[in-house]
Amino acid sequence: MQKLSNPSILKIISTLLILLVIAKSISLVILYMLPSDGVELSVEESYQPKYQRYDFKNMLSSSQNISKDNKEVVQSGISMTNMLLKGLYGTEKSGFIIVALKSKPTNTSIVEVGDIYSGYQLLKIKKSSAIFMKNSKKYTLNLDDLKVDSKYSKSSSNQTDEMVSQKVVSKNDIEHYAKNPKDIWKEISIIELKEGKEIKGFKVTRIKPNSKMATLGLKKNDIIIKANNVVLKSYRDALNIYSKIKNIKLLQIVVIRDGIEREIVYEID
């Protein structure tokens, strides 16, 4: 007690306590000025229905064949193996499919979930198939392989002016560019195009003449705004497409060229 009451020790302790109080006070002021929550990643998904190509000419002509009450589209005696699934749109429990009979592949019909076609009731729409039911048994009809018409596969300079152009891309080239992304940037330059803080698309600023990239139908100053129906509003959207590129058969991109939206479709063969 005598030592504690020593004025010099008391002075040291009191000084240390004062320093503690000052340190704590400063830290409280800092705490008051700093944010109380961290930053979390919030991604606004650019969701669009899955991209599928339809022959709208057939759809329009076939629409005349659909009865006004299209809840009942019955052509009895048809086997599931005689049907072709030409296209599908929507989620598992809502949406429609486009079907045709193999005997008349161009005579397509639109069937909604719950509708009956050829005695089969459409139960669900899957990613690349439709589930039907008949006599308590389930049947799966897979999507007809999408092929680009050969007449479009050779691009010509005339086609570049069309609203939709179609190209065939070699899978080997895709694999090469996926493994060597640096080669992409040797042949093409793309920058983000922003409006305020939001990315509105990706602008092509350079294409090396006579390169593989130059054969893809893109032109300098094109603004790529969509890929496979996904609006490209972030690098994440673009990378999601890039990460799936090895597994997709058909890639559609929408570009704005001279103020007009144009579609380029690539069949990866």
Added chain:
Amino acid sequence: MVKIAKLSGYIVFFILAFMYFTPKVALYYYGETRLKEQGVIISQESAIDNGLTLSIKDASLSFKAIESANIKDLNIAIFGIFNKISLKDIKLASTASDFLPTDIKSVDVSYALYDPLHVSANAEGDFGEAELDIDLLDRKLFLILKPSKVMSKDYRSTLRNLRKSKDGGYEYAKAF
């Protein structure tokens, strides 16, 4: 002399007390907002104030909204004179798997006031070992990579972007 020793003692005590009381988690949140401006977001993590250091567990790192890596353990030690950020068990996003093995065992980034113009880093993982030196004055970075067998065998296209050094390693230099 005694007065100087006393004063020095008080200063050290104040610095330690201040470091202990500093709201490190809130400071980390502030750092996150600054990183967000550069497109870097650390999310899903839990930040723990350990008194003198800060631990971040199970962080998901994304750059420009692209999920880039998951970090199991991140430790930030800022002592003023010597500062160190240690990262352990890093798993890079699958999109990086075309360029290098995605498992990184550890990364240590250090900055010392007695060498104020350099930031140095060491990393170790399935890719091999790497040493990075950043020259803040000349705005240059220099990387030395000693690739693992997996890296040498399966990621030749990545290694082609680096310059081969005499000792069998690889070098990369870039100004920024």
